Amino acid sequence: MTRLVLDCDTGTDDAIAIFVAALHPELELMAVSTVNGNVALENTTENTLRVLDLIGAKVPVHAGASRPLVRPDFPIPRDILNAGNPEFQVAYLDLPPSRTPVHETPAVRMLIDTFMDPANADIVLVATGPLTNVALALAAEPRLARKISRLVLMGGAHLGGNVTAxxxxxxxxxxxxxxxxxxxxxxxxxVMPLDATHSAPLILADCDAFDRLGTPAATACSRFLRHRIEQYHQEGDTPSAPVHDALCIAYLVREDVITAWGHYPVSIETAGEQTLGQMVVDTRPWATARVNAAIAYKASVDIFRDVLMTAFKATG
Incomplete structure (x- = not known):
């Protein structure tokens, strides 16, 4: 069993990641923390509770940061950013309202307490939203970084972004x-960047396969995936969509889901007029900066699909 804590901003792809983390027989989801991102914090928290309640998973949910680390808001506020396509990220997932309350311990405190405990040295931290909670925890407890043995995250792009170029x-x-x-x-x-997640998209036939399973998670996943395909589909292409965040969870079960890797010095641009938020991957053989990340470039859609199917069958 791989134990994990998941830090997320629950929209549709985070929801699928939560289903897999909570249900796969080789994983034990210890806690979930929420952060402002796809939707506002109150929505990401409620959505997380809805997902866990749907499958009866008794996993504590801890609310985290409601705004970025130093900025008052996104570089472009969410309502302006999404004005052209407000349905891409719905405020509330199409699931029954939650019955379980959010845990009283804030996300940052939970992260510190969890990873500073020597009994939890094996726990993997998975982050599928903005990294605000993780950065706040690292700032609050300087010893924390050396206690987190592995961070698996969805973020960045080596070649081409999605919110900017x-x-x-x-x-x-x-x-x-x-x-x-x-x-x-x-x-x-x-790091599971867009390069990897876009290399393993799911299609309508996968939705049909999930529907045939008939379990609560499979049925909800099919509905979320159909919505994603509708939003991503461009005329002339085979209807498909990436499920970015779930790839992080699949990797914990099957590392061979990633078929191409690189280990490089990575930094994040915080001031560029056209490059704000860019993940800068220094691929030069003579680079002198510290190699600080493993970057996934390609993934196997067959293995990815198999991991999801195994998790969703476990609900029956």
Whole structure:
């Protein structure tokens, strides 16, 4: 069993990641913390509770940061950023309202207490949203970085962003937090950037396969994936969509889901006029900066699909 703590900003792809983390027989989800990102903190928290309640998972949910580390808001506020397509990230997931209350311990305190405990040295931290909570925890407890043995995160892009030409959403939302995390002494940082997640998209046939399973998680995943495909589909292409955040969870079960890697010095741009939030990967053989991250470039959609199917069958 791999034990993990998940820090997320629950929209549809985080929801699928939570289902897999909570249900896969080789994983034990210890806690979930929420952060402002895809939607506002109150929504990411409620969405997380809804996902866990749907499958009856008794996992504590801890609310975290409601704004970026040093900025008052996104570089472009969410309502302006999403004005052209407000349905891309719905405020509340199409699930029954939660019955379980949020845990009284704030996210940053939970992260510190969890990873400073020697009994939890094996726990993996997975972050699938902006890195605000993680950066705040590292700042509050200077010893914390050396206690986190592995951080697996979804963020960044080596070639081409999604919110700007160069930046992926999570790092763009809070570039200062991302820079603080990559500048820390965390033992191992594993990055699932857009390059990897877009290389393993799911299609409508996968939705049909999930529907045939008929379990609560599979049915909800099918509905979320159909929505994502509708939003991502461009005329002339096979209808498909990446499920970014779930790839982090699949990697914990099957490391061979990643088929191409690189280990490089990585930094995050915090001031560029056109490059704010860009993940800068120094691939030069003679680079002198510290190699601080493993970057996934390609993934196997077959292995990814198998991990999801195994998790969703476990609900029956």
């Amino acid at each position: 160069t930046a992926e959403f999570n790092f763009w939302v809070d570039p200062e937090a991302a820079r603080a995390v990559f500048s820390s002494d965390i033992g191992e940082i594993v």
